[in-house]
Amino acid sequence: MIQFPKDLYTDVRIETVYKTTILVENFQLKQKKIKEEKGALIRIYDGTRWFYGATTDISNLQKEIDNLAKMAKPNPSIYDDPIVKKFEINRETLLRYQDSNVSKVSIEDKHDLLNSYVPVVKEFPQVKMSQIYYLDKYTEKHIISSKGTDVKFDAQYCCVTVRYRMQEGDVPHNGSKDIYKMYFNELANRQDEVREELKKDLEYCTQAVPVKPGVYTCVLSPVVTGVFAHESFGHKSESDFMVGDETMKREWTIGKVVGSTSLNIIETGLIPGAGYVPFDDEGTRGRKNYIIKNGVLTGRLHSCNTAVALDEELTGNARAVSFEYEPIVRMTTTYIEAGNQTKDELIKSIDEGIYIEDIKHGSGMTTFTIAPRKAYMIRNGRIAEPVRISVITGNVMKTLHEIDGFSNEVELFSFPLGGCGKMEQFPLSVGFGGPYIRVHGINVQ
Amino acid sequence: MIRELYQKTVRETSINITNSAIDSVRKKSIMKSGCRVYDNGFIGVAGTFGEPTEKTWAEAEERLKDQIPYPFEPEKNRKRVRDLRQLNISDEEFIKEMEDLLKTLNSEYPDFIFSHKINICESEISLKNDAGLDYVNYDKTIEYVLLVKHRDSINIIDSGLIRQGRTLQKKEFIEDARMFLDAFRNEVSLPQQGKIPVIVEPGMLLSKINESLNGEQIGFGTSLFCNKINTKVFNSDLHIIQDRTEEKYHTPFFDTEGVTQKDDVYYLVRNGVIEKAYTDKMNAKRFSMPLTGSASGDYDEVPSLSSADLSIVPGKKTLKELINGGPAILVIMASGGDYTSSGDFASPVQMAYLTDGEKIIGKLPEFNISGNLYEIFGDDFIGMSCDRAFMGEKALVVKMNVNY
Numbered sequence: 001m002i003q004f005p006k007d008l009y010t011d012v013r014i015e016t017v018y019k020t021t022i023l024v025e026n027f028q029l030k031q032k033k034i035k036e037e038k039g040a041l042i043r044i045y046d047g048t049r050w051f052y053g054a055t056t057d058i059s060n061l062q063k064e065i066d067n068l069a070k071m072a073k074p075n076p077s078i079y080d081d082p083i084v085k086k087f088e089i090n091r092e093t094l095l096r097y098q099d100s101n102v103s104k105v106s107i108e109d110k111h112d113l114l115n116s117y118v119p120v121v122k123e124f125p126q127v128k129m130s131q132i133y134y135l136d137k138y139t140e141k142h143i144i145s146s147k148g149t150d151v152k153f154d155a156q157y158c159c160v161t162v163r164y165r166m167q168e169g170d171v172p173h174n175g176s177k178d179i180y181k182m183y184f185n186e187l188a189n190r191q192d193e194v195r196e197e198l199k200k201d202l203e204y205c206t207q208a209v210p211v212k213p214g215v216y217t218c219v220l221s222p223v224v225t226g227v228f229a230h231e232s233f234g235h236k237s238e239s240d241f242m243v244g245d246e247t248m249k250r251e252w253t254i255g256k257v258v259g260s261t262s263l264n265i266i267e268t269g270l271i272p273g274a275g276y277v278p279f280d281d282e283g284t285r286g287r288k289n290y291i292i293k294n295g296v297l298t299g300r301l302h303s304c305n306t307a308v309a310l311d312e313e314l315t316g317n318a319r320a321v322s323f324e325y326e327p328i329v330r331m332t333t334t335y336i337e338a339g340n341q342t343k344d345e346l347i348k349s350i351d352e353g354i355y356i357e358d359i360k361h362g363s364g365m366t367t368f369t370i371a372p373r374k375a376y377m378i379r380n381g382r383i384a385e386p387v388r389i390s391v392i393t394g395n396v397m398k399t400l401h402e403i404d405g406f407s408n409e410v411e412l413f414s415f416p417l418g419g420c421g422k423m424e425q426f427p428l429s430v431g432f433g434g435p436y437i438r439v440h441g442i443n444v445q
Numbered sequence: 446m447i448r449e450l451y452q453k454t455v456r457e458t459s460i461n462i463t464n465s466a467i468d469s470v471r472k473k474s475i476m477k478s479g480c481r482v483y484d485n486g487f488i489g490v491a492g493t494f495g496e497p498t499e500k501t502w503a504e505a506e507e508r509l510k511d512q513i514p515y516p517f518e519p520e521k522n523r524k525r526v527r528d529l530r531q532l533n534i535s536d537e538e539f540i541k542e543m544e545d546l547l548k549t550l551n552s553e554y555p556d557f558i559f560s561h562k563i564n565i566c567e568s569e570i571s572l573k574n575d576a577g578l579d580y581v582n583y584d585k586t587i588e589y590v591l592l593v594k595h596r597d598s599i600n601i602i603d604s605g606l607i608r609q610g611r612t613l614q615k616k617e618f619i620e621d622a623r624m625f626l627d628a629f630r631n632e633v634s635l636p637q638q639g640k641i642p643v644i645v646e647p648g649m650l651l652s653k654i655n656e657s658l659n660g661e662q663i664g665f666g667t668s669l670f671c672n673k674i675n676t677k678v679f680n681s682d683l684h685i686i687q688d689r690t691e692e693k694y695h696t697p698f699f700d701t702e703g704v705t706q707k708d709d710v711y712y713l714v715r716n717g718v719i720e721k722a723y724t725d726k727m728n729a730k731r732f733s734m735p736l737t738g739s740a741s742g743d744y745d746e747v748p749s750l751s752s753a754d755l756s757i758v759p760g761k762k763t764l765k766e767l768i769n770g771g772p773a774i775l776v777i778m779a780s781g782g783d784y785t786s787s788g789d790f791a792s793p794v795q796m797a798y799l800t801d802g803e804k805i806i807g808k809l810p811e812f813n814i815s816g817n818l819y820e821i822f823g824d825d826f827i828g829m830s831c832d833r834a835f836m837g838e839k840a841l842v843v844k845m846n847v848n849y
Contacts, residue, residue, distance in 0.1 A: 032513065
């Protein structure tokens with residue numbers, strides 16, 4: 001039982017993580033490990049400053065709290081502080097993965113599953129190097145605060161990830177396929193998905209030519225749409241950049257038209273996957289937030305600090321990459337809503353454009369960038385030859401007005417390796433996705 | 446059976462700055478221990494936070510049954526301690542010094558908002574085994590990463606003020622800040638479009654070389670440099686080393702297999718000739734390549750080859766001499782760029798200044814840079830400066846295509 005220091009606000013987030021990593025590299029076992037970690041992040045607030053302490057010494061948590069409290073100045077009115085008043089008080093245990101916990105599956109069964117994917121990669125002699133991973137992670141978080149919050153919840157994923165490097169001629173090509181699920185038994189018998197991706201990559205590797213740089217109309221696949229939504233507008237919705245900045249408050253007034261009238265972007269921690277955050281790392285309950293609705297700015301993402309600073313409501317977006325860090329404003333699952341066209345209809349209208357099928361990475365500030373992994377010319381309304389592209393870029397605030405087509409189905413994605421980076425905190429698991437979208441005026445290099 | 450312990454300890458005091466004031470202080474002290482056991486050509490590894498217990502060692506021994514091959518002798522009978530720590534300041538003094546720094550910036554530059562972090566980080570990385578290996582590397586640095594936004598700007602970030610070093614360097618940081626923030630107020634245009642000398646963070650442009658010098662990729666025949674070993678493909682003045690010297694912060698002098706090199710460097714590219722690939726023990730043996738000591742991996746992983754700490758060897762010219770009187774572009778923020786698989790690079794440049802190599806002249810608008818790997822480090826390679834004109838760093842200067 002924690003004794004919270006008097007006249008200070010305190011909360012503690014204890015994270016217990018179980019992880020499995022099995023790696024078969026070039027068809028030879030390279031890593032096989034189970035890791036169980038436990039650590040805590042203590043936060044103390046005196047009304048002026050926050051003090052954070054990260055520790056793995058859970059048995060001495062009280063001592064860590066007491067030592068950290070010595071840095072703060074006791075404040076008898078701390079519970080009248082607007083930030084402390086804003087904190088939700090939640091008391092709930094939400095352990096949805098307890099019965100299907102991946103830690104209950106033997107490591108040998110996980111290794112056998114991984115081995116069932118090895119023959120598929122061996123079918124392709126053009127693959128010069130390969131890494132086939134089995135990865136899983138079960139996380140249990142327990143957040144308690146001096147204001148009365150006491151929430152315990154879990155999250156989990158497991159996946160088979162195939163990375164390969166192939167070469168035909170002088171130019172190597174990196175390809176990958178992720179099979180990312182919540183439950184172990186969903187990972188079996190998906191070899192055909194890996195095989196199809198390998199075939200596509202081989203075709204790309206042998207046929208891709210350098211793109212002619214220029215400005216094009218592009219059709220983005222759902223995974224690229226998701227990264228585009230995340231990079232182009234998601235980061236701009238993180239409200240910490242607005243705190244104390246009157247120019248930005250004026251620029252980002254709720255109700256401002258920021259995109260085409262069909263554009264809807266949603267941010268929510270409630271969808272199972274990499275962005276599943278039923279409670280954020282301050283104990284705030286997750287919810288569904290429209291950040292753009294019909295092209296109009298309707299919301300932004302908050303921690304308690306930023307919600308108070310901007311006099312807005314909590315959204316459940318205070319997240320930390322691990323117990324070693326304090327929560328800051330981050331995305332959970334961000335996606336663009338579906339429209340009513342088909343993928344073929346989007347492409348059919350384009351005489352000369354580019355279809356971006358897969359990505360290596362993206363980034364976003366005033367200018368967003370996406371580095372495509374696979375891309376194809378669109379000629380006369382049809383997908384044509386594969387092209388090599390360094391990067392596609394655009395001004396965020398112009399490009400959101402240039403989206404004029406949305407396919408009728410949303411696909412959501414999670415990356416098992418990597419994630420979102422924001423300054424020192426990388427990689428944070430996030431979900432993203434959307435439909436196929438058509439965007440004009442993209443600068444392609 | 447040989448037991449080996451790989452430990453990484455990080456102690457950090459981190460000041461967070463929001464809206465030009467300190468809003469929080471974070472303290473961290475995390476030890477991570479990786480226990481390795483070697484037996485009959487196999488390796489077993491297990492990890493834990495804090496000091497390992499007999500249970501951790503037992504888990505490592507248990508993993509031997511997986512028969513992960515490691516047909517190499519661990520390093521033996523070697524001892525070295527490298528202690529690079531110089532900074533000696535209490536948390537209270539550190540906070541006070543940084544409050545004073547912010548007071549100076551806020552009073553002189555009230556039209557800017559400063560945010561993000563100033564950290565003091567101390568690391569201790571050790572590799573010890575019961576065959577007489579005893580390596581320890583200590584380091585301690587201060588890292589200033591202040592994001593800058595003009596109060597009238599609608600960008601999330603306009604620029605950054607960055608510096609890292611083993612002494613406090615508060616005065617130098619403020620001097621840099623004055624130079625950059627004064628220049629920020631002076632908006633200038635690109636001197637021309639087309640090829641212009643550009644000063645750019647080396648890691649961004651070296652990424653393709655790092656990928657392509659990987660011994661495993663070359664050995665398996667899937668690197669741009671497969672057929673280019675012992676071939677001159679770059680500028681004669683370009684020398685690239687695997688660098689574990691004091692120039693690199695928090696990089697131990699040994700790799701995760703305990704391999705070291707004389708003077709902590711290993712030449713991979715010399716006089717523009719690709720001489721060697723970087724390797725770990727596994728790939729050096731598999732492909733009969735020289736062992737360079739580039740094994741990496743997390744504290745609880747089997748050592749393996751991923752990428753190397755590369756540096757471009759500085760020349761004898763200062764930045765001003767390299768630029769030779771003409772204007773050059775100093776890139777501050779270029780986020781999101783990349784190479785194609787065939788070596789064509791492109792990136793937007795979100796923030797850059799115009800400079801003569803000594804003074805910062807003015808702030809440039811957003812533009813794009815591009816170039817090909819063999820040109821950037823070939824005919825377009827101008828040099829790596831011997832001095833540290835800006836932000837405490839030596840500067841890479843290359844010509845790149847610049848356009849709006």
